[in-house]
Each structure stands twice: as structure tokens, then as C-alpha cells.
Amino acid sequence: MSEPLVAVDWGTTSLRAALLDGDGRVLAEHASAQGILAVPPGQFASVLAAACAQWERPAGQLVLMSGMVGSRQGWQEAPYCPCPAGFAEVAAQLAWVQDAPPSLRVAIAPGLSCEQDGVPDVMRGEEVQVFGALDLLGLDGGLFVLPGTHSKWVRVQGRRIAHFATFMTGEVYALLRKHSILARTMAQADGALDTQAFTRGVEHARAAGNLLHAAFSARTLSLFGRIQEAALPSYLSGLVIGEELRSQSLDAAQGPVVVIGSDALTARYELALQCLGVRAQTVGPQATWRGLWSIAQTLEQA
Amino acid sequence: MSEPLVAVDWGTTSLRAALLDGDGRVLAEHASAQGILAVPPGQFASVLAAACAQWERPAGQLVLMSGMVGSRQGWQEAPYCPCPAGFAEVAAQLAWVQDAPPSLRVAIAPGLSCEQDGVPDVMRGEEVQVFGALDLLGLDGGLFVLPGTHSKWVRVQGRRIAHFATFMTGEVYALLRKHSILARTMAQADGALDTQAFTRGVEHARAAGNLLHAAFSARTLSLFGRIQEAALPSYLSGLVIGEELRSQSLDAAQGPVVVIGSDALTARYELALQCLGVRAQTVGPQATWRGLWSIAQTLEQA
Structure with a gap:
């Protein structure tokens, strides 16, 4: 001891x-x-x-x-x-x-x-x-x-x-959420996570391959009435986290994926990784x- | 007539x-x-x-x-x-x-x-x-x-x-330039374009493949004294425009590339396209x- x-x-x-x-x-x-x-x-x-x-x-x-x-x-x-x-x-x-x-x-x-x-x-x-x-x-x-x-x-x-790499994900989410044109159609409060809208965002980020383009979908989907306004913060969260995930090599042969952080945040990353078929471990x-x-x-x- | x-x-x-x-x-x-x-x-x-x-x-x-x-x-x-x-x-x-x-x-x-x-x-x-x-x-x-x-x-x-696609380039530049952590080490005024810093940004955006990651380089290069603070706005402009260009198919066989806009902005895009070996025409x-x-x-x- x-x-x-x-x-x-x-x-x-x-x-x-x-x-x-x-x-x-x-x-x-x-x-x-x-x-x-x-x-x-x-x-x-x-x-x-x-x-x-x-x-x-x-x-x-x-x-x-x-x-x-x-x-x-x-x-x-x-x-x-x-x-x-x-x-x-x-x-x-x-x-x-x-x-x-x-x-x-x-x-x-x-x-x-x-x-x-x-x-x-x-x-x-x-x-x-x-x-x-x-x-x-x-x-x-x-x-x-x-x-x-x-x-x-x-x-x-x-x-x-x-090796490691930094992604300005949380900061860019906050900027888009509060200060961009996308903020105009979003409620002030985030509310509970809408998991369906979130995973839709994760998947669109991967398909679009560029957040500068993908982020605009939060506006057009809203404009065409194809997403509920209440679901937009969850969708945007999925877009930015999906963009972050897009750049990672998640090959299982390279070892496990571990998410470290608060419950609320690790839960989002677990869900986003699940969309890509990756099962992550978490630590608080x-x-x-x-x-x-x-x-x-x-x-x-x- | x-x-x-x-x-x-x-x-x-x-x-x-x-x-x-x-x-x-x-x-x-x-x-x-x-x-x-x-x-x-x-x-x-x-x-x-x-x-x-x-x-x-x-x-x-x-x-x-x-x-x-x-x-x-x-x-x-x-x-x-x-x-x-x-x-x-x-x-x-x-x-x-x-x-x-x-x-x-x-x-x-x-x-x-x-x-x-x-x-x-x-x-x-x-x-x-x-x-x-x-x-x-x-x-x-x-x-x-x-x-x-x-x-x-x-x-x-x-x-x-x-077909067409929207990229929130100007808006994201302004958000990062004025409201993000990167703003802390940048002068208020943009000053003249530093073409060397700008093209360095364009090239790093392509290498990094993800603006969420690439943008952080504006902070670390400054932290390690590897870029002049006065050059940071031009570098950041190169990063976001480079990110936009990263997603385009610029194959010459598909016809000419034409940039439409004000002189100041078309000049930046001409320069960024030159970095990729593309010679653009411009219209005001x-x-x-x-x-x-x-x-x-x-x-x-x-």
C-alpha cells in the first residue's frame, strides 16, 4: 500500500x-x-x-x-x-x-x-x-x-x-446553435435528445462529407417542413458529431473504442458510433x- | 431590338x-x-x-x-x-x-x-x-x-x-473569426490578404480533410509561434475556403470553372483554385x- x-x-x-x-x-x-x-x-x-x-x-x-x-x-x-x-x-x-x-x-x-x-x-x-x-x-x-x-x-x-487530434466539435455546435442563421428556427432550450433526429444528422454528415454543406440541411429540411423544429437541435448535434466521426479510422482490428466523459455526452457518442456499427466502452x-x-x-x- | x-x-x-x-x-x-x-x-x-x-x-x-x-x-x-x-x-x-x-x-x-x-x-x-x-x-x-x-x-x-450545393463558408468564417476561441489571438481588423498564409490554410484544409480539426491549427500554430498573429485571419480564410473546395469535383473535362462575385472575393477563390491547379474565369x-x-x-x- x-x-x-x-x-x-x-x-x-x-x-x-x-x-x-x-x-x-x-x-x-x-x-x-x-x-x-x-x-x-x-x-x-x-x-x-x-x-x-x-x-x-x-x-x-x-x-x-x-x-x-x-x-x-x-x-x-x-x-x-x-x-x-x-x-x-x-x-x-x-x-x-x-x-x-x-x-x-x-x-x-x-x-x-x-x-x-x-x-x-x-x-x-x-x-x-x-x-x-x-x-x-x-x-x-x-x-x-x-x-x-x-x-x-x-x-x-x-x-x-x-498520437491524437483535436476537433472543435462542441464549440462549432454552440456557434451554429446560437449565432448562425440556423439558430433562427430553433427553440432556445435544447430539450431532451431526439435520438431519431440525432442519428439522421449523423448519417447525413457522413453522406455529405463536409459540414459547411451538411449544416445547411438544417435550414432546408425546416424550410420544406421535413423536420420538426423541436428536433433541430438534436439533428444539428448529430451533424457535428457525425462530422467528427467521419474522419476517424474505426477499424476494429486497431483495438477497442472508449468514450470518456459525462453520461450525457458519452451517450450521444455511443449512439453515433452505433450508427457506424461500432460498439464503444465508456468511462466517467x-x-x-x-x-x-x-x-x-x-x-x-x- | x-x-x-x-x-x-x-x-x-x-x-x-x-x-x-x-x-x-x-x-x-x-x-x-x-x-x-x-x-x-x-x-x-x-x-x-x-x-x-x-x-x-x-x-x-x-x-x-x-x-x-x-x-x-x-x-x-x-x-x-x-x-x-x-x-x-x-x-x-x-x-x-x-x-x-x-x-x-x-x-x-x-x-x-x-x-x-x-x-x-x-x-x-x-x-x-x-x-x-x-x-x-x-x-x-x-x-x-x-x-x-x-x-x-x-x-x-x-x-x-x-444541380447545385450550398456551403455555409462565409458564415462559418465569421463565426470562427469573431466568436470562437480563435478570435482571442486575432486582431479586430482583417488587414490586407496575406496570400502566403491564405494558401497555407487552403493546403492544410485539404490535408486535414475536416474543418473541425483543421481550424484548431490556427490556435496551435499561434501557440507555438509558427505563424504571425497578423496573418491568422488570412490563414483562417484559407482554411474555410479550402474546406469548401475540398468537396468539389474540379475535373477539367467537365468544363470551365467560373467564379462570380465581387473582386475581393473572386480574387481569393481564384488564388485557392490555383493552389489546386485550376485556372478559373471570373465575372462581376x-x-x-x-x-x-x-x-x-x-x-x-x-
């Missing part, structure tokens, strides 16, 4: 922390809206101390953090670790925080970078979720999807992240705690 | 009119911001009368109009004419305005509709520009591009529009006048 760990997922708009025992079990959790954009300069140490003040901690307690806290806008920049990268590479490149609160040893996991067609790609925090999912599911490889504002598709081979946000815990184990063993 | 014609291009946000002589020559032009959204209910006739009040006109003067004036939100709905459609089909389906100003005969050219993969597509006004370009360039067919908020790609065979906004005049000729001969 190893030492307890404080694991922190510190993003742009939220702070989540957990106290884990030596076996990686979650003993307590804390969440607040104190994302890095809400922390005044010089106040990161006190915000962290307050976040885990209610937990009994030994002197020299290890705190491992991931997410945008390691970006230029965060507490301390943790330079990106280039792919391929696994537990060992990330553990070796932890950024140890200089102005940690008294009696805490605080480190930030580096984000990952990779390169394709002469263009870099980056992520911060998702790599830790992938590591956690690997451990929770007992996998060595596969294709990992982390849906969100900027979705990540991560290819893992031999417990190392070989606890993947972060498991990932940080596994990095801490690697650190102990190093 | 035929009769003179008043030709009107009445869109959502602008009204343009021209007086043409019997040979289609433009004698005078008028332009205002009185697009259909700016016209109070019941005032279309008086706005039109005022727009051509300064021109001497014979009794029974023919006025041909195209654009959103024929939409549900316009003066009078002109039902879409299904493709394939040429001069004759459009002339036969003109919507004659019931409440025209005294001494004017006023008709609205119908927009066109087509269908692919069970999804309709529509345009209003662009079909007239294509007809005008056919006459101005002496062509029977080809691929016609009308760049804009909603770009149209129009396939013409035997002087009839066989006068295509509308020629198109309406040609429909009037067809009407006279019918």
Missing part, C-alpha cells in the same frame, strides 16, 4: 479535487467554480490549500494536478511532453510547483503535444483521463474519445499515447483520479 | 436596380440599403417605384426581380423551380406581382431547388447570375461558384442548371443584369 494522494483537475472554469487512499480509492471529493480564470494572480497556493483544507493530510502530502493549471495562463507552465508518451514520460516531466502551500508537495502533469502535416496539436488533462481509462478497463491500447468543446481522439499503443470523469493516481505510482517506483 | 428593362436584385440587406436598353446595356444604376428586412409590410411597391422614379419609362415597363424578394419574407413568394432548370423553365415560372405600382409590369424570378441524399437545397438570385455569366462568357456549361455567406456551387450542362456583379435581361428575352420569344 502506497501513500494517500490529493488529485486535482484544475481547468479553465472549474476546480475539482479528490482525496485518494493508497489503493486509489476516492475517500472524498471537492468541486468549485474556481477555474484558473477565476483565480487572482498569486492566489493559486491559497485556493489549493482551501480546496483540501477539510482533509487530514500527513506532512509532505503529494498533490498531483492536471489541466489548464499547467498552461501559460495557469499557476506555473508545465511544458508539453511530445508523443509518443506514457506514464513514465509524463511522470518524468512533472512540473514541481515552486510556491506550494506549506507541507504540500505539488506537481503539475505536463500536457502532450504531437505533430501531423507540419502542424502541432496539444492537450492538457485529457492524457491523464486516458491513462486512467487504460487502468480502469485493463487495456494496453485502443482509440480513446474525449468529447467536449474541443474533442480529443487519442490513439494508444502499448500503454503509450502514440473518475478516469482523471485514476490517471493521476497511476502517475503517482509510477513516480514512487521510479 | 427589344424593349428596355428595369432589372432588380433585391436581397435581404440591399436593393440594387438597373435600367437596361433593348440590347442589355446598362444605362443607369441605383443601390440602397433597403433590403427586404428594411421594408415595412405593404411598402414594397412604393420602395420599388421610388428606386426607379428617376428613370423615364414607357407605360407598361417590365421590371424583373431576383433574390430574397421572392421568399416568404419578401414581397410575394415565388415558389422554387426544381432542377434541372434553364432560361425557359425560369421564364415560365415567373411570379407576377399582384400589387405592382401603376404602369409597371413586375415579375419575380423563382429561386431553384434540387435534392441530394434525401435533402433539399435552395437558392434565390444566384441562378440569375449563373444565367448571366453563361451569356457573358458564351458558355453552354461548366462549374459556377458564387462565394458568399452561403456559397453556391452550380453545375450547368446544356445551358441548364443540373453585372452578371445579374445580364441574367435578368436574358430571361426577359426568353419571355418575349415565348
Whole structure:
């Protein structure tokens, strides 16, 4: 049995922390809206101390953090670790925080970078979720999807992240949903997911092969009365997620497909993948705690 | 020699009119911001009368109009004419305005509709520009591009529009440029086009094969200092126009490629097409006048 760990997922708009025992079990959790954009300069140490003040901690307690806290806008920049990268590479490149609160040893996991067609790609925090999912599911490889504002598709081979790609799916959905001409015929509230309209969107995105064209169908189908206005947000969601899926190689021979995220979002991706005949596994946000815990184990063993 | 014609291009946000002589020559032009959204209910006739009040006109003067004036939100709905459609089909389906100003005969050219993969597509006004370009360039067919908020790609065979497709290129550019995370590192003003950054964007869009992914490169290239911030708007413009081009079959055997529009926009498309080894012809906004005049000729001969 190893030492307890404080694991922190510190993003742009939220702070989540957990106290884990030596076996990686979650003993307590804390969440607040104190994302890095809400922390005044010089106040990161006190915000962290307050976040885990209610937990009994030994002197020299290890705190491992991931997410945008390691970006230029965060507490301390943790330079990106280039792919391929696994537990060992990330553990070796932890950024140890200089102005940690008294009696805490605080480190930030580096984000990952990779390169394709002469263009870099980056992520911060998702790599830790992938590591956690690997451990929770007992996998060595596969294709990992982390849906969100900027979705990540991560290819893992031999417990190392070989490559990944970002898709601005959530952000483009929100822009089309709220600010484009398509918004004019859509209700303000999203309502429950209309699965039929959603899968219709997924399939049309694949047939059209280009979201700039496919998105216009949300307007024309409405204009010709061929879709209910209430179903349009679900249809548009299917179009953008379908567009994201269109670019993935989902060959089963390359290993399982795993979706990591909240229930609502993973359910949409499971459904979209089903349209393509792919059965995905899912893992919830606890993947972060498991990932940080596994990095801490690697650190102990190093 | 035929009769003179008043030709009107009445869109959502602008009204343009021209007086043409019997040979289609433009004698005078008028332009205002009185697009259909700016016209109070019941005032279309008086706005039109005022727009051509300064021109001497014979009794029974023919006025041909195209654009959103024929939409549900316009003066009078002109039902879409299904493709394939040429001069004759459009002339036969003109919507004659019931409440025209005294001494004017006023008709609205119908927009066109087509269908692919069970999804309709529509345009209003662009079909007239294509007809005008056919006459101005002496062509029977080809691929016609009308760049804009909603770009149209129009396939013409035997002087009839066989098929077309809409791409929300201009609108998605504006959304990404002004409202997305990419906007944070871009100057407010666009500045002059940086042709090198623009062609780099066109090429990356093709390589990436998906704008949801390619757009993120505007962020990472900037993050890694591999592109000047001042060049980002041009790079992003290349990305979205490159994405639009990615879906076109530009096989030279299918006839010439013609770009119709303002100088600034046609120049970008010419440049993007050059990246793909395609040399395009261009036609300016006068295509509308020629198109309406040609429909009037067809009407006279019918």
C-alpha cells in the first residue's frame, strides 16, 4: 500500500479535487467554480490549500494536478511532453510547483503535444483521463474519445499515447446553435435528445462529407417542413458529431473504442458510433483520479 | 431590338436596380440599403417605384426581380423551380406581382431547388447570375461558384442548371473569426490578404480533410509561434475556403470553372483554385443584369 494522494483537475472554469487512499480509492471529493480564470494572480497556493483544507493530510502530502493549471495562463507552465508518451514520460516531466502551500508537495502533469502535416496539436488533462481509462478497463491500447468543446481522439499503443487530434466539435455546435442563421428556427432550450433526429444528422454528415454543406440541411429540411423544429437541435448535434466521426479510422482490428466523459455526452457518442456499427466502452470523469493516481505510482517506483 | 428593362436584385440587406436598353446595356444604376428586412409590410411597391422614379419609362415597363424578394419574407413568394432548370423553365415560372405600382409590369424570378441524399437545397438570385455569366462568357456549361455567406456551387450542362450545393463558408468564417476561441489571438481588423498564409490554410484544409480539426491549427500554430498573429485571419480564410473546395469535383473535362462575385472575393477563390491547379474565369456583379435581361428575352420569344 502506497501513500494517500490529493488529485486535482484544475481547468479553465472549474476546480475539482479528490482525496485518494493508497489503493486509489476516492475517500472524498471537492468541486468549485474556481477555474484558473477565476483565480487572482498569486492566489493559486491559497485556493489549493482551501480546496483540501477539510482533509487530514500527513506532512509532505503529494498533490498531483492536471489541466489548464499547467498552461501559460495557469499557476506555473508545465511544458508539453511530445508523443509518443506514457506514464513514465509524463511522470518524468512533472512540473514541481515552486510556491506550494506549506507541507504540500505539488506537481503539475505536463500536457502532450504531437505533430501531423507540419502542424502541432496539444492537450492538457485529457492524457491523464486516458491513462486512467487504460487502468480502469485493463487495456494496453485502443482509440480513446474525449468529447467536449474541443474533442480529443487519442490513439494508444502499448500503454503509450502514440498520437491524437483535436476537433472543435462542441464549440462549432454552440456557434451554429446560437449565432448562425440556423439558430433562427430553433427553440432556445435544447430539450431532451431526439435520438431519431440525432442519428439522421449523423448519417447525413457522413453522406455529405463536409459540414459547411451538411449544416445547411438544417435550414432546408425546416424550410420544406421535413423536420420538426423541436428536433433541430438534436439533428444539428448529430451533424457535428457525425462530422467528427467521419474522419476517424474505426477499424476494429486497431483495438477497442472508449468514450470518456459525462453520461450525457458519452451517450450521444455511443449512439453515433452505433450508427457506424461500432460498439464503444465508456468511462466517467473518475478516469482523471485514476490517471493521476497511476502517475503517482509510477513516480514512487521510479 | 427589344424593349428596355428595369432589372432588380433585391436581397435581404440591399436593393440594387438597373435600367437596361433593348440590347442589355446598362444605362443607369441605383443601390440602397433597403433590403427586404428594411421594408415595412405593404411598402414594397412604393420602395420599388421610388428606386426607379428617376428613370423615364414607357407605360407598361417590365421590371424583373431576383433574390430574397421572392421568399416568404419578401414581397410575394415565388415558389422554387426544381432542377434541372434553364432560361425557359425560369421564364415560365415567373411570379407576377399582384400589387405592382401603376404602369409597371413586375415579375419575380423563382429561386431553384434540387435534392441530394434525401435533402433539399435552395437558392434565390444566384441562378440569375449563373444565367448571366453563361451569356457573358458564351458558355453552354461548366462549374459556377458564387462565394458568399452561403456559397453556391452550380453545375450547368446544356445551358441548364443540373444541380447545385450550398456551403455555409462565409458564415462559418465569421463565426470562427469573431466568436470562437480563435478570435482571442486575432486582431479586430482583417488587414490586407496575406496570400502566403491564405494558401497555407487552403493546403492544410485539404490535408486535414475536416474543418473541425483543421481550424484548431490556427490556435496551435499561434501557440507555438509558427505563424504571425497578423496573418491568422488570412490563414483562417484559407482554411474555410479550402474546406469548401475540398468537396468539389474540379475535373477539367467537365468544363470551365467560373467564379462570380465581387473582386475581393473572386480574387481569393481564384488564388485557392490555383493552389489546386485550376485556372478559373471570373465575372462581376453585372452578371445579374445580364441574367435578368436574358430571361426577359426568353419571355418575349415565348
